[in-house]
Amino acid sequence: MTALLVLSLLLAAASGAGVVLTREPRRQALAIAFNGLVLGLLFMSLQAPDVAYSEIAVGTAAVPLMIFGVLVSLKTDRPKK
Amino acid sequence: MKRRARLVLAAVATLALVPGLGAAVAQLPRFGAHPLPYGEAINRVAPVERHVTNMVTAVNFDYRGLDTVGEEFMLLTAVTGALVLLRGRRGESVTDSAAEAPGRPIPQRSPALRLLCRCFAPVLLLFGLYVVLHAQLTPGGGFQGGAIIGSGTLLIYLGEDYRIWRRHMRAHLFDAMEAVGALLFLGAGIAPMIAGASFLQNILPLGRTGSLISGGLILIANAGVALAVTGGFVLLLLEFLEETRAAEPEDEA
């Protein structure tokens, strides 16, 4: 097993746990973005560049952006009841 | 159930899972050294039969094209669902102009940032187009390219301001783009049936391997996906960002 593959697998395990254990949503969004990058690296080392691009576009850009949008809205929004 | 009770129950259940799962894991084939008949067959036949060099694209748009049809319509479903959920309260009327949050200052962009974004946005757009167009040759395709273009439009937001971004991002346009993309892909499926072939069966010339115009019907399917994904992603981002600006809810029950 190549060192890169082992390393990126371990990194993915750690950053996934990091996403779960980061309980504060704003910081978690950053953790998700980082996790997306790590997964992108892992997929590259698994010889799946197509998937790596998608994961980076979705996991690192689109999902954290949506989460940030929601978090901003949660903050500014005062419910009536 | 309280959180602690849930954890205890989940822990007990996980322990009970171990023997069965362990037996299966012990029998798993060795990583990276077991037969892959399906994938190998594709790697063998697709370059000859489809004149493409990216096998993932061949699988996505041709051999297992129906999965991608389902996938595109899944995106359509989710975007429509999110629109129902997010627009429900604001109503349709505000979607073409920026909603305002009273008392929210509009931050001024520094000229440097503006310049950076103005330079970078076209580059990203071009890169997205490149990724779309080279689907059959190199890594990438309609989905990846569409996602890049869709997210790239955010640079306008970052560099200019929200109003300008909204002015350029007409929701109707992207609605139509999404629907037309999906219809194009579906049409690529149905058109061969009219010609007497199967759904999504290639009836176009395949072109020369390695050229930009190769792969036959794959090109059309890919274009449909690119349109649908770009439209869908822009709409999603649009709606979520609109939420951050939405005025105080007045019309709630």
Add this chain to the structure above:
Amino acid sequence: MSLLPWTVALWLFAIGLYGVITSRHYVHLIGCLTVVQSSTYVLLLAVGYRWGAGAPIFFDHPPGTPAVDPVVQALVLTDIVVGATVTALLLALALQVHKRRGTVDPDALRPLR
């Protein structure tokens, strides 16, 4: 050693579920779901891996060069779309729930009471 990829996939599944079970904030819970889902990416791509093989793209290499399985990669692409769509829907739901109930603590939310 060759068990590592399977272990990582199982680990991600388990830790994600742990997060879902214990979460106190719906947005956090949605983040944990993405971790559960990432375990399926890892599993599928690991299934299609082949020692010493390259990417299934014969642009620079001639066809016939050993390559990993392209089918699982196509499956994972669909999988990623599933992830993005479900996340978007969940976030929209959480946002609307907050507007109605004023909280996003999963333990405080009960439909019909």
Add this chain to the structure above:
Amino acid sequence: MTEILPPLAVALPLGGAALLLLVGRLLPWRIPDGFSVLVALAVLAADAAMAAAAAKAPLVYWFGGWAPRGSLVLGIGFVVGQADAAVAAVVALLFAASFVFAWGYFEDIRAFFHVLMLLFLAAMQGFCLTHDLFNLFVWFEVMSVAAFALTAYRLEASSLEGALNFTVTNSIGSFLMLGGIGFVYLRSGTLDFGALGRSVAAAPHDPVFACAFTALAAALLIKGAMVPFQFWLADAHAVAPSPVSVIFSGAMVPLGIFGIAKLYWEAFAPAPSIGTVMQTLLFAMGAASALLGGLAALRQRHLKRLLAFSTISHVGILLCGVALLNPRGLGGMLAYLAGHALVKGALFMIAGILLSRLGGIDEIGLRGRGGEIWPAGVALAIAGLLLGGAPVGLLDQGSRLVDSAADAAGRAWLLPALVLGTACTGAAVLRAAGRIFLGWGEMPGEEERAPSEQEEEKPNRPLWLMLLPVVVLLALAVAAAAASSEHFATRLAARFIAWDGGASLKSLAVPLPVPKQPSPHPFIPWLSLGLSLLIAAHDLGRSRLPRAWLAASDRALAPLFIIIDRLHDGVVGAYVTWIVVGLALFSVSFVAASG
């Protein structure tokens, strides 16, 4: 001509949805309604034509023209047996009825409701017809995503929370299914059911297949809402708009169980340990669901929530029919599935009539207020009698088939669960009918403490238009059960078992003849009907019963109801915990089955 129908059943509603999305804003008000009805009817016609054409052999369609080369399957195939087409036709019929019922109700400027419903229909068609594991997942997921959005359509607090619970639990189901697909691919290197069946037959004792089956079956059982995966259902079905609940309860949940039948018979049947687990664990889950759903239904006052629990009970009977692993049980399941879809669809429509005409759904709150819409009350009572086991109609035929198959398989102990579950669901509906339309039952029992909510739907439709689909569905549920249809259902099942698995690789086994066999317990319908009338009468006549008896019976039953209520507490973390427990049950049974 029939050979081009399989893709059309999916492509028609997909194209319709995309078209509506494109031009929906330009269309005058009722056109999307009419268009959707037409599309659903066209799909129904295609399904019916396929069911007729598949009598000799299943229709096999290869997308992209990628027919298998030898035993190597390169593309995706639809294999349409008679049973698949029949189930798809029931689904399409239910959609057509629901579109008629919802006529004018969803005056959405963009016809979003119709777009989502058509996508939902397309996904279910694909799910029924496909013969490829990953393609099954794709349609399963489109179905889920459409359902998530439709649940929350009303944007009320409770519907949003119900949708959240639904989305989280069912997404975990999807991820489990993907995991199962990973294991399948790892071991067999194929996704086609036929090829997969061959590779299971080559390694029938492989624990990796057991692991894959666990993940796939758990995903389908979450969708099928079986104990202990059932928690999300009551939350979601109670709060969705009634035309959507019609589809949820009538079609979506039963399809989860049909998916299990597909999975087993088309791929995993050669593995003995999987068969054992089906016959023990899944059978027990079905029986437990039949009982729990019935008891919980009896304890509800919110009519849609009541119906949701009764769905759990009926789908439990479906699962028992499948888990018997023989043509008679499966035939019973098919008949019961059709009957359930028709009757439950009609019931949710009646709930919708109450919502729009009386402005409420709470059984106690509506007591005696149903007089002006008495035809709906008659329909509710008829549907209640059918649920309670009246000896007419498809439900009766299905449950008798399942019972005789269970008896032949030495599992006669299913009978009490079957009778009690049936009786409780019937009694609950009859009680609601008596209370709302006749004003009986002024003294409520345990159900008074059940959760409820004020809710209404737009009163913009004439009563006859809403009653029309109800009458059609109920009439079909009774009339479709002619004397020959029992034989028809078992023959469908026998062909499903013998044919569908190998059809993609052109190997069709000879279907076993299923001998006619009189029901071993001819008294069942009368027993369960009598029991449900008795329970309903008891609950409605509480004010005339002796105090001491009421106190004693309440004290005896209250703990049971309280436990059921506590378990369905609406907390998503707990629901997910139960999913882990369900997986553990699978693991333990596999260890027991193999060791």
